[in-house]
Amino acid sequence: MDDNDSQDFDCLVFIGRFQPVHLGHLAVIHDALKRAHQVIVLVGSAWQARSLRNPWRFAERQDMIRGCFDDEDNERLEIEPLLDALYNDDVWVRDVQRKVRDIASPINGRLPRIGLIGASRGQSSYYLTLFPQWESVSVPLVDGISATSIRERLFRSTSSADDYLSTGAAHDLPPSVHQGLLSFICTDDYQNLREEQALLDQYRQAWSQAPYPPIFVTVNAVVVQSGHVLLVKRTAAPGKGLLALPGGFINPHERLLDACLRELRERLRLKVPEPVLKGSLQGQRLFDEPHRSWRGRTLAEAFYFALRPEQQLPRLKPVKGGDHARWVALADLEPESLFEDHFFIIQNFLGLPADFSGM
Numbered sequence: 001m002d003d004n005d006s007q008d009f010d011c012l013v014f015i016g017r018f019q020p021v022h023l024g025h026l027a028v029i030h031d032a033l034k035r036a037h038q039v040i041v042l043v044g045s046a047w048q049a050r051s052l053r054n055p056w057r058f059a060e061r062q063d064m065i066r067g068c069f070d071d072e073d074n075e076r077l078e079i080e081p082l083l084d085a086l087y088n089d090d091v092w093v094r095d096v097q098r099k100v101r102d103i104a105s106p107i108n109g110r111l112p113r114i115g116l117i118g119a120s121r122g123q124s125s126y127y128l129t130l131f132p133q134w135e136s137v138s139v140p141l142v143d144g145i146s147a148t149s150i151r152e153r154l155f156r157s158t159s160s161a162d163d164y165l166s167t168g169a170a171h172d173l174p175p176s177v178h179q180g181l182l183s184f185i186c187t188d189d190y191q192n193l194r195e196e197q198a199l200l201d202q203y204r205q206a207w208s209q210a211p212y213p214p215i216f217v218t219v220n221a222v223v224v225q226s227g228h229v230l231l232v233k234r235t236a237a238p239g240k241g242l243l244a245l246p247g248g249f250i251n252p253h254e255r256l257l258d259a260c261l262r263e264l265r266e267r268l269r270l271k272v273p274e275p276v277l278k279g280s281l282q283g284q285r286l287f288d289e290p291h292r293s294w295r296g297r298t299l300a301e302a303f304y305f306a307l308r309p310e311q312q313l314p315r316l317k318p319v320k321g322g323d324h325a326r327w328v329a330l331a332d333l334e335p336e337s338l339f340e341d342h343f344f345i346i347q348n349f350l351g352l353p354a355d356f357s358g359m
Helices: 023-035 058-066 069-078 089-102 122-130 148-156 161-165 175-184 188-207 258-266 273-280 341-352
Strands: 009-016 036-043 076-080 112-117 137-141 216-225 226-234 247-249 282-288 298-306 324-329
Touching: 009 023, 009 089, 009 137, 023 036, 023 112, 023 137, 036 058, 036 089, 058 076, 058 175, 069 076, 069 089, 069 282, 076 089, 076 188, 216 258, 216 341, 226 258, 247 258, 258 273, 273 282, 282 341, 298 341
Parallel strands: 009 036, 009 112, 036 076, 112 137, 216 298
Antiparallel strands: 216 226, 216 247, 226 324, 282 298
16 A cells, blocks of 8 residues: 555445455455555354355454455454344344444544445445445456355365366465365365255256246244253254254145144154144244245244243154254354254344354
8 A cells, every 4th residue: 555645434344255255355355455544344144054155154254354465454454253134134234333333443533434345236235225324335346256156166076176176266266265265175064065065956956847946935933931942953964963943844735833833743742732832822924035045945934932931841752763852042042053044033033132242
């Protein structure tokens, strides 16, 4: 940077998922460093379980970004995790506002001039509507680079570095990120995600002849008693080993609540009479974030049951081949241990805190 006096802003904010960091992201950050004294990079989808859409944890993505800049630039970069709030924009906006307020440095005793920076496609104008107090800065989009296609090429390759190189994905990545992905290929996490990609491709192929893209309808149960929520541990991909809300697909001729009660009865054998469950129903909501499910466009109707506090939690007796069910204390819930958007479904009904900065 040749002339600090030429900078337009005290602070510029760049929000993204960086899954993974690519040359398009770097172009935005380099531009921000030219325009502002301080650059805040907010890394979205933090504290999420690994998935095909979010393969890398916050710390890994932070290292990707830091590795692309020298010490001088890194001193001006503030990189912070940002938890999604899929069904409450106000919570997400508040989190962004608080992080920027706490990080942005006052300039000679005055409030800093803050702007939002991003590539010039619909995203920047969308952010502007959420943060009217900050100016919007658009930079030219780097054509031909897509994080989605980079991930798909990575997880469709074999486990060998040579095969990954042959996909051409490396051309869109900074050298340090490319080297990091070569190391990632050697991990169990990579192999698990490759298995999920293969299953997803099979799933899509099965529906490839449908006249319209399929839309699936599922149900989930949020059953809470005495500070605990009922969860199941997934035993197969996708999301093997993660905790999930009990639920499943509806049958062609049943109502949504009946499908939810059936899942609790047949798959978990929850020892609570059906009339008691129905009497404990406190709310329901449709969860329809477009990217919420591994399967594609999947709508989930969730039902919230608040059972009367008791000294003993209801017994669970899974059927053979069913899910491994357990009661989990609300204080022990962590977003990165839950499947898909199930943490956010629970959060919607129970109002769990959205700040995990201390984790």
